[in-house]
Structures are given as structure tokens and as C-alpha cells.
Amino acid sequence: MTDADRLADALRPHGGEVRTAGPADAVDGVPATVVARPVTTDGVAAVLREATAQGLVTVARGGATALDWGAPPERVDLLLDTTGLDRLVEHGAGDLVVVAEAGLPVAELLGHVAGAAQELVVDLPPDRLAGGSTVGGALSTGASGPRRLQRGALRDLVLGATVVLADGTVATAGGTVVKNVAGYDLAKLLTGAYGTLGVVVRAAFRLHPVRPDRAFGVAAGPAADVAARARSVVASQLAPAAVEIDRPAGSDVAEVAVLLEGAGAAVGRRAAEAAGLLDGRVQDEPPAWWGALPGGPGTLAKATATLTGVADLLAAARAAEQRHGAGVALRGTAAGVLHALVTGTPGATAGAVGRLRGAAPSPREGTVTVLRASREVRAALDVWGPVGGLDLMRAVKRQLDPGRNLAPGRFVGGI
Known part of the structure; x- marks a missing residue:
């Protein structure tokens, strides 16, 4: 047999x-x-x-x-x-909670809860959303988007999960109400672990009411100036839903867009104030690049930085291009979670990634993780870079999957 x-x-x-x-x-x-x-x-x-x-x-x-x-x-x-596993198990509209199986496409979940004027603020990139990205896949990759600035990433919205471990054990952690915070937070532990610790089969999420009105403050200028203006908006009392920066490869100029959400005329007033801080303009629609990852062939990386370190990351991108001959496009939140698309030879790409990592000399100040790359590029660099707590991560892997039967090698440190 x-x-x-x-x-x-x-x-x-x-x-x-x-x-x-x-x-x-x-x-x-x-x-x-x-x-x-x-x-x-x-x-x-x-x-x-x-x-x-x-x-x-x-x-x-x-x-x-x-x-x-x-x-x-x-x-x-x-x-x-x-x-x-594609069922929407429960939608507790009164409690702002939804429970879904892991194989349900996120787009279908969003469509269902929209009928109650609610949303799961996951903000997947448009190509992943249209391509059928599932609830389990979004959790496995630790998805987040522009509005994580105010309402958190997906890991902050997951309330509980049912998980199957490598030996077939079915474990449930968390709950289906916002107040449930007791117990071992297995749901958050598995978020972003690329399926190396267990297989999520069902998850519960916190929803938010849809805010009916929105406006954008948009500006462009030298990258360092844009980073400073964006930082001033993040630190302001305007409560922006998102503050995003886009810096195309090879450019000394970047663009910043601020999303204000709410109801009524107050949204427009706040957008005008944001535009004033940016020295920019107000518009009803987002820029064409909003919410999308930098597109095209190349090496895709995720870069994190402190609020003040975003300017250093932008400067490092330009320095990497001048030093190594690679192209480095950067896009993401001004609060410090951006994606980089690096183009060039494997050697140039490795050099550029190293320069980006140099902008944050310790994991506490920021990280650069390669998400997608050719085998040649992977051979030329460490895709994960310095990682804090690796010994603890390995200990968790040994506890939950001692035989290394779940996706070995997919995660940091060969986990």
C-alpha cells in the first residue's frame, strides 16, 4: 500500500x-x-x-x-x-465578531460582513485579495496593510483559533469575544509562522464598523522631507487611519498619502489639516499605488523601522542604489512597516539588502526579511537577517512539532 x-x-x-x-x-x-x-x-x-x-x-x-x-x-x-474548509461559521454582528474556516477566501468574508456595515481591517494587497487569498493563508503570512497604523495588523484582530498539530491533536486557544484574553495565545503564535507550528482550521476575528466617509491628504517631495512630514502627521492629534509612503526605485522624490476616516464634514476638515502639515493637497481617492506591494520582478523584502528610523531606511535605499547598482523601491506605513522591491544581479541585491539592514543595527530597531527571491539571490544572502529570540522560537517548534513534520525550513533558522 x-x-x-x-x-x-x-x-x-x-x-x-x-x-x-x-x-x-x-x-x-x-x-x-x-x-x-x-x-x-x-x-x-x-x-x-x-x-x-x-x-x-x-x-x-x-x-x-x-x-x-x-x-x-x-x-x-x-x-x-x-x-x-471554506465555511463562514458565525457572524456575531452585535458583538463585532466573525468566525471562519481557514480555507474561506478573505474576499468572501469581507463581502459577507459588509452587509452589516462591518469590516475585517486586514487590507490585503489587491493582487492577493483578487487571487483568492484565504483566512488561513493571511494568518500564516502575518498579513497587514495600510490601516494597521490605527487598528493593528491581523495578529491583533485574531481572537482565537482552532489548530491541528502535527500529531493530529486538535487545540483551541482564545475565544470569540473581545474580552477573552486568558490562556495560551496559540492563534497569535501561529500568525506569521508560515505553517511551521500547526495548521489553522478555524479562526475568530474582531470586526470594526465601516466608517462611511474618507478623504486623503497627499504630498510629494524629497524623501527626507516627506518622511519628516509623515512623522508629524502620525504624531498629531488627527488620528489618521493610515499614513503611507511610496518611494519609486531610483528616485530622490517620495510621495506620502494620509487616510482620514469617519463620518460627516469632520473628515474633510481633518484631511485639510493633514494636507497642511504635509504641504500638500486633499483628494477623495487614494493614489494608484495605495495598498499594493511594489510590483514587478525582483526580490521582495519586508522592512521594519522605528518611527524616526523610516527616514534612515529611505536614505539607505538611495545609498544602496548608488553603491551597488540595484534598484530599491520602498512602500509602506510611515510608522515603520514597509516593503522593498530590489532589482539587480544577485550580488547587487545582496549588497542592497545589507545596506537596508545597516539602517537598523539591531532587531529592536528594525529588521529586513526577504519574502520572495530567486534561488540565486537566496544563495547570496541570509534571507532572514538578525533575529531576536531565535532560541525561544526553536524551543516552541520542538514542543509543537518535535518531528519537524510541518513545513521544515520555511521559517527563520530553518524552523
Whole structure:
């Protein structure tokens, strides 16, 4: 009996399917052998229990919009397709809470809660949202967008989760109400871990009422000036929902856009004040680049910095271009979470990433993590860079997945 046959036998009582992997069933270039698509939590547990008993490596896949982020897994014996877990379990509109299975596309969740004038403030990049990014995939990659400035990233909005561990154990942490903060915060622990600690099968999130009116303050100028103006808005009493900066590759000029949300004429007044601080203008629509990652071929990295360190990061991008001959586009929140698209040879890219890391000399001051890169670029640099707490992360991995059966090598330190 083959591995696939044993997996199919384990899944059969719970529904779903097991099939031989095809050419499209790969994770960052690493081909899978078998694909399982369970439709229940018990099915996920049965498949993982059998896979681990066989010593198989399992990697979970949702909408496949970010499978080339992180590092390639060491191998993929079993690709666990979560799209069969696609139910919206509960929408407690009165409590501003939604519970959804991991395979539900985020766009569908947003569409459902919009009917109650509510939203999950996740702000996925438009291409991931349109591509079918799922609830589980968004959690696995630690998604966040422009409005994290005021309402936090997705990890701040997750209230609880049901998770299946490598040995098939089903664990539940957190709850479905905002006041529930007791217990081991497994949901936040798994957010951004690239599926290396467990497979999320269900999650509960805090929602927000939709704010009906919005306006933008927009300005452009030398990158250092833009960073200073953006910082003044973040520190102001205007309560901006988002303050975003865009610096195209090769440019000495950057653009800043401030989002003000609320109801009525007060939004326009606040936008006018923001535009005054920016020495810019007010407009009803966001700039074309708003909310999107820097696009095109190249190496995609996530850069973090302190509020005052954003200017240093912008300066480092220009210095990297002049020193290494690479292109470095930067875009993200002025509070210090940006994405960089680096173009050039592997050597030039490695040099540019090193220059960006030099703008934040310690993990407490900022980090630069490579999300997507060619194998040649990965060979030329450390994709994770300096990471604080790595020993603790490894200890958690040993506790939750002692056999390294879940996506080994996908996360920092080979976790």
C-alpha cells in the first residue's frame, strides 16, 4: 500500500479527497508528492496523524497567493489543501465578531460582513485579495496593510483559533469575544509562522464598523522631507487611519498619502489639516499605488523601522542604489512597516539588502526579511537577517512539532 493509499484510508470516513500531485502542486519550486483536500477539522486531524506516523513532511496551502514567500521547505511529501474548509461559521454582528474556516477566501468574508456595515481591517494587497487569498493563508503570512497604523495588523484582530498539530491533536486557544484574553495565545503564535507550528482550521476575528466617509491628504517631495512630514502627521492629534509612503526605485522624490476616516464634514476638515502639515493637497481617492506591494520582478523584502528610523531606511535605499547598482523601491506605513522591491544581479541585491539592514543595527530597531527571491539571490544572502529570540522560537517548534513534520525550513533558522 502506498503513502497515498494510507492517507486516503485515513481521510475517507471524514470526507475529502487524496490525489497524486501534479506539476502545479509545488511550494516555492519544491514539488509535492501527494495532495489531500479534507473538508472537516476531523479530516485534517486524521490526515496529519497518518502523515506524521509515516514520517511525511506536510505543507499547508490555501489560495496559493504567497507560496513563494519565506524559504522553500526542505521537501513536500504531502500538500494539505485547505480550500475544502471554506465555511463562514458565525457572524456575531452585535458583538463585532466573525468566525471562519481557514480555507474561506478573505474576499468572501469581507463581502459577507459588509452587509452589516462591518469590516475585517486586514487590507490585503489587491493582487492577493483578487487571487483568492484565504483566512488561513493571511494568518500564516502575518498579513497587514495600510490601516494597521490605527487598528493593528491581523495578529491583533485574531481572537482565537482552532489548530491541528502535527500529531493530529486538535487545540483551541482564545475565544470569540473581545474580552477573552486568558490562556495560551496559540492563534497569535501561529500568525506569521508560515505553517511551521500547526495548521489553522478555524479562526475568530474582531470586526470594526465601516466608517462611511474618507478623504486623503497627499504630498510629494524629497524623501527626507516627506518622511519628516509623515512623522508629524502620525504624531498629531488627527488620528489618521493610515499614513503611507511610496518611494519609486531610483528616485530622490517620495510621495506620502494620509487616510482620514469617519463620518460627516469632520473628515474633510481633518484631511485639510493633514494636507497642511504635509504641504500638500486633499483628494477623495487614494493614489494608484495605495495598498499594493511594489510590483514587478525582483526580490521582495519586508522592512521594519522605528518611527524616526523610516527616514534612515529611505536614505539607505538611495545609498544602496548608488553603491551597488540595484534598484530599491520602498512602500509602506510611515510608522515603520514597509516593503522593498530590489532589482539587480544577485550580488547587487545582496549588497542592497545589507545596506537596508545597516539602517537598523539591531532587531529592536528594525529588521529586513526577504519574502520572495530567486534561488540565486537566496544563495547570496541570509534571507532572514538578525533575529531576536531565535532560541525561544526553536524551543516552541520542538514542543509543537518535535518531528519537524510541518513545513521544515520555511521559517527563520530553518524552523
